[in-house]
Amino acid sequence: MKKEHRLLVINPGSTSTKIAIFDGEKPLFEKKLSHSPEELNEYDSIIDQYDLRKESILSTLDEQGINFNKLDAVVARGGLLKPISGGTYRVNDLMIEHLQQGYQGEHASNLGGIIAKEISKQLDIPSYIVDPVVVDELQDLARISGFEPVERRSIFHALNQKAVARQAASSLNKSYEDANLIVVHLGGGISVGVHENGKVIDVNNALDGEGPFSPERSGGLPNADLVKYSETNNLEWKDLKRKLIGNGGIVSYLNTNDGREVVDRIESGDEKAKLIYDAMIYQTAKEVGSCAPVLKGSIDGIVLTGGLAHDDYLVTKLKQYINFLGDVLVFPGEDEMQSLAEGCLRVLRGEEPAKEYS
Numbered sequence: 001m002k003k004e005h006r007l008l009v010i011n012p013g014s015t016s017t018k019i020a021i022f023d024g025e026k027p028l029f030e031k032k033l034s035h036s037p038e039e040l041n042e043y044d045s046i047i048d049q050y051d052l053r054k055e056s057i058l059s060t061l062d063e064q065g066i067n068f069n070k071l072d073a074v075v076a077r078g079g080l081l082k083p084i085s086g087g088t089y090r091v092n093d094l095m096i097e098h099l100q101q102g103y104q105g106e107h108a109s110n111l112g113g114i115i116a117k118e119i120s121k122q123l124d125i126p127s128y129i130v131d132p133v134v135v136d137e138l139q140d141l142a143r144i145s146g147f148e149p150v151e152r153r154s155i156f157h158a159l160n161q162k163a164v165a166r167q168a169a170s171s172l173n174k175s176y177e178d179a180n181l182i183v184v185h186l187g188g189g190i191s192v193g194v195h196e197n198g199k200v201i202d203v204n205n206a207l208d209g210e211g212p213f214s215p216e217r218s219g220g221l222p223n224a225d226l227v228k229y230s231e232t233n234n235l236e237w238k239d240l241k242r243k244l245i246g247n248g249g250i251v252s253y254l255n256t257n258d259g260r261e262v263v264d265r266i267e268s269g270d271e272k273a274k275l276i277y278d279a280m281i282y283q284t285a286k287e288v289g290s291c292a293p294v295l296k297g298s299i300d301g302i303v304l305t306g307g308l309a310h311d312d313y314l315v316t317k318l319k320q321y322i323n324f325l326g327d328v329l330v331f332p333g334e335d336e337m338q339s340l341a342e343g344c345l346r347v348l349r350g351e352e353p354a355k356e357y358s
């Protein structure tokens with residue numbers, strides 16, 4: 001029997017690092033290593049979390065007795081590179097340089113390609129990233145911000161949004177390329193994407209202050225009040241960024257980035273937790289509503305996904321706001337590990353060429 005390719009899959013997110021070993025399409029081992037805000041706040045920048053994240057990956061694999069010599073490739077979620085088209089990219093030197101400098105900013109996924117490259121180099125095997133957070137298919141209209149020096153950018157959960165949109169289209173008996181969907185990824189950050197005929201033609205920048213607030217990000221804020229706050233408190237951009245991304249959103253009100261903890265607090269009668277969680281749901285619903293005219297109301301389905309989509313309270317409340325727009329399909333959690341493995345396998349099996357980042 002033909003030997004399957006064995007892969008190490010690495011997915012650094014804002015609140016966790018997920019790792020897996022795959023034999024072909026089959027996961028042999030999966031683990032989510034959670035990171036609390038306290039643990040991450042020890043570091044000045046995300047790139048400084050390199051040792052923490054890499055060591056926790058290596059020690060977990062070691063505890064599991066994983067034989068590194070049997071690996072054929074390492075694949076990771078990629079970060080804030082230049083805007084690029086979707087697909088599987090070989091990790092090359094320019095990519096490492098851009099991930100290290102944070103070409104479009106800072107996010108945990110910048111560490112994905114860097115850690116993948118480091119591990120693969122020692123094993124003399126290739127490393128890849130698939131559908132990074134900078135996949136850009138915006139229509140021109142969506143790039144206009146309203147202030148010429150500032151252009152809107154496509155930064156979102158591209159990997160999971162695309163994977164789940166394909167599943168949703170298939171459950172609606174459509175091909176992804178023929179479907180019109182609004183996809184809502186409810187994770188550490190929240191992105192709401194308009195998928196028209198297989199392209200994400202509009203989406204909120206889920207990292208840099210657009211759209212609803214989320215467990216750990218502020219989302220869009222009133223501009224003038226934000227600038228005044230920043231001046232009054234003498235904050236440079238790097239300080240303000242730490243407050244808004246990582247320590248914004250639910251963290252800033254309730255001091256936790258864990259949706260489950262918020263739900264427990266609501267169930268035990270915490271009124272503030274309820275107000276804040278309800279407000280996040282309300283803002284998410286408004287973002288979904290703003291996508292309906294982009295598709296001129298021709299919506300095949302609205303898809304809820306990400307960790308928070310496991311929560312019945314949130315899903316029920318959100319549906320009450322958006323049900324009237326179309327069928328709501330729920331795909332809780334994410335399919336990112338499987339999608340990373342599949343993207344890597346397509347290249348290793350010669351079904352498609354690896355793209356070169358340039």
Ligand SMILES: Nc1ncnc2c1ncn2[C@@H]1O[C@H](COP(=O)(O)OP(=O)(O)O)[C@@H](O)[C@H]1O
Nearest residue numbers: 013014015187188257258259260307308310311
């Ligand atoms: N069953 C659940 N109920 C409520 N919140 C949940 C549940 N499972 C996961 N979450 C929350 O989802 C968020 C993380 O979502 P996920 O998509 O895994 O994150 P990331 O964006 O970090 O990859 C966290 O706030 C986590 O606490």
Ligand SMILES: CCCC(=O)OP(=O)(O)O
Nearest residue numbers: 013014133156187188189
């Ligand atoms: C940078 C956009 C993707 C994103 O926000 O991912 P996480 O929610 O995993 O941090």
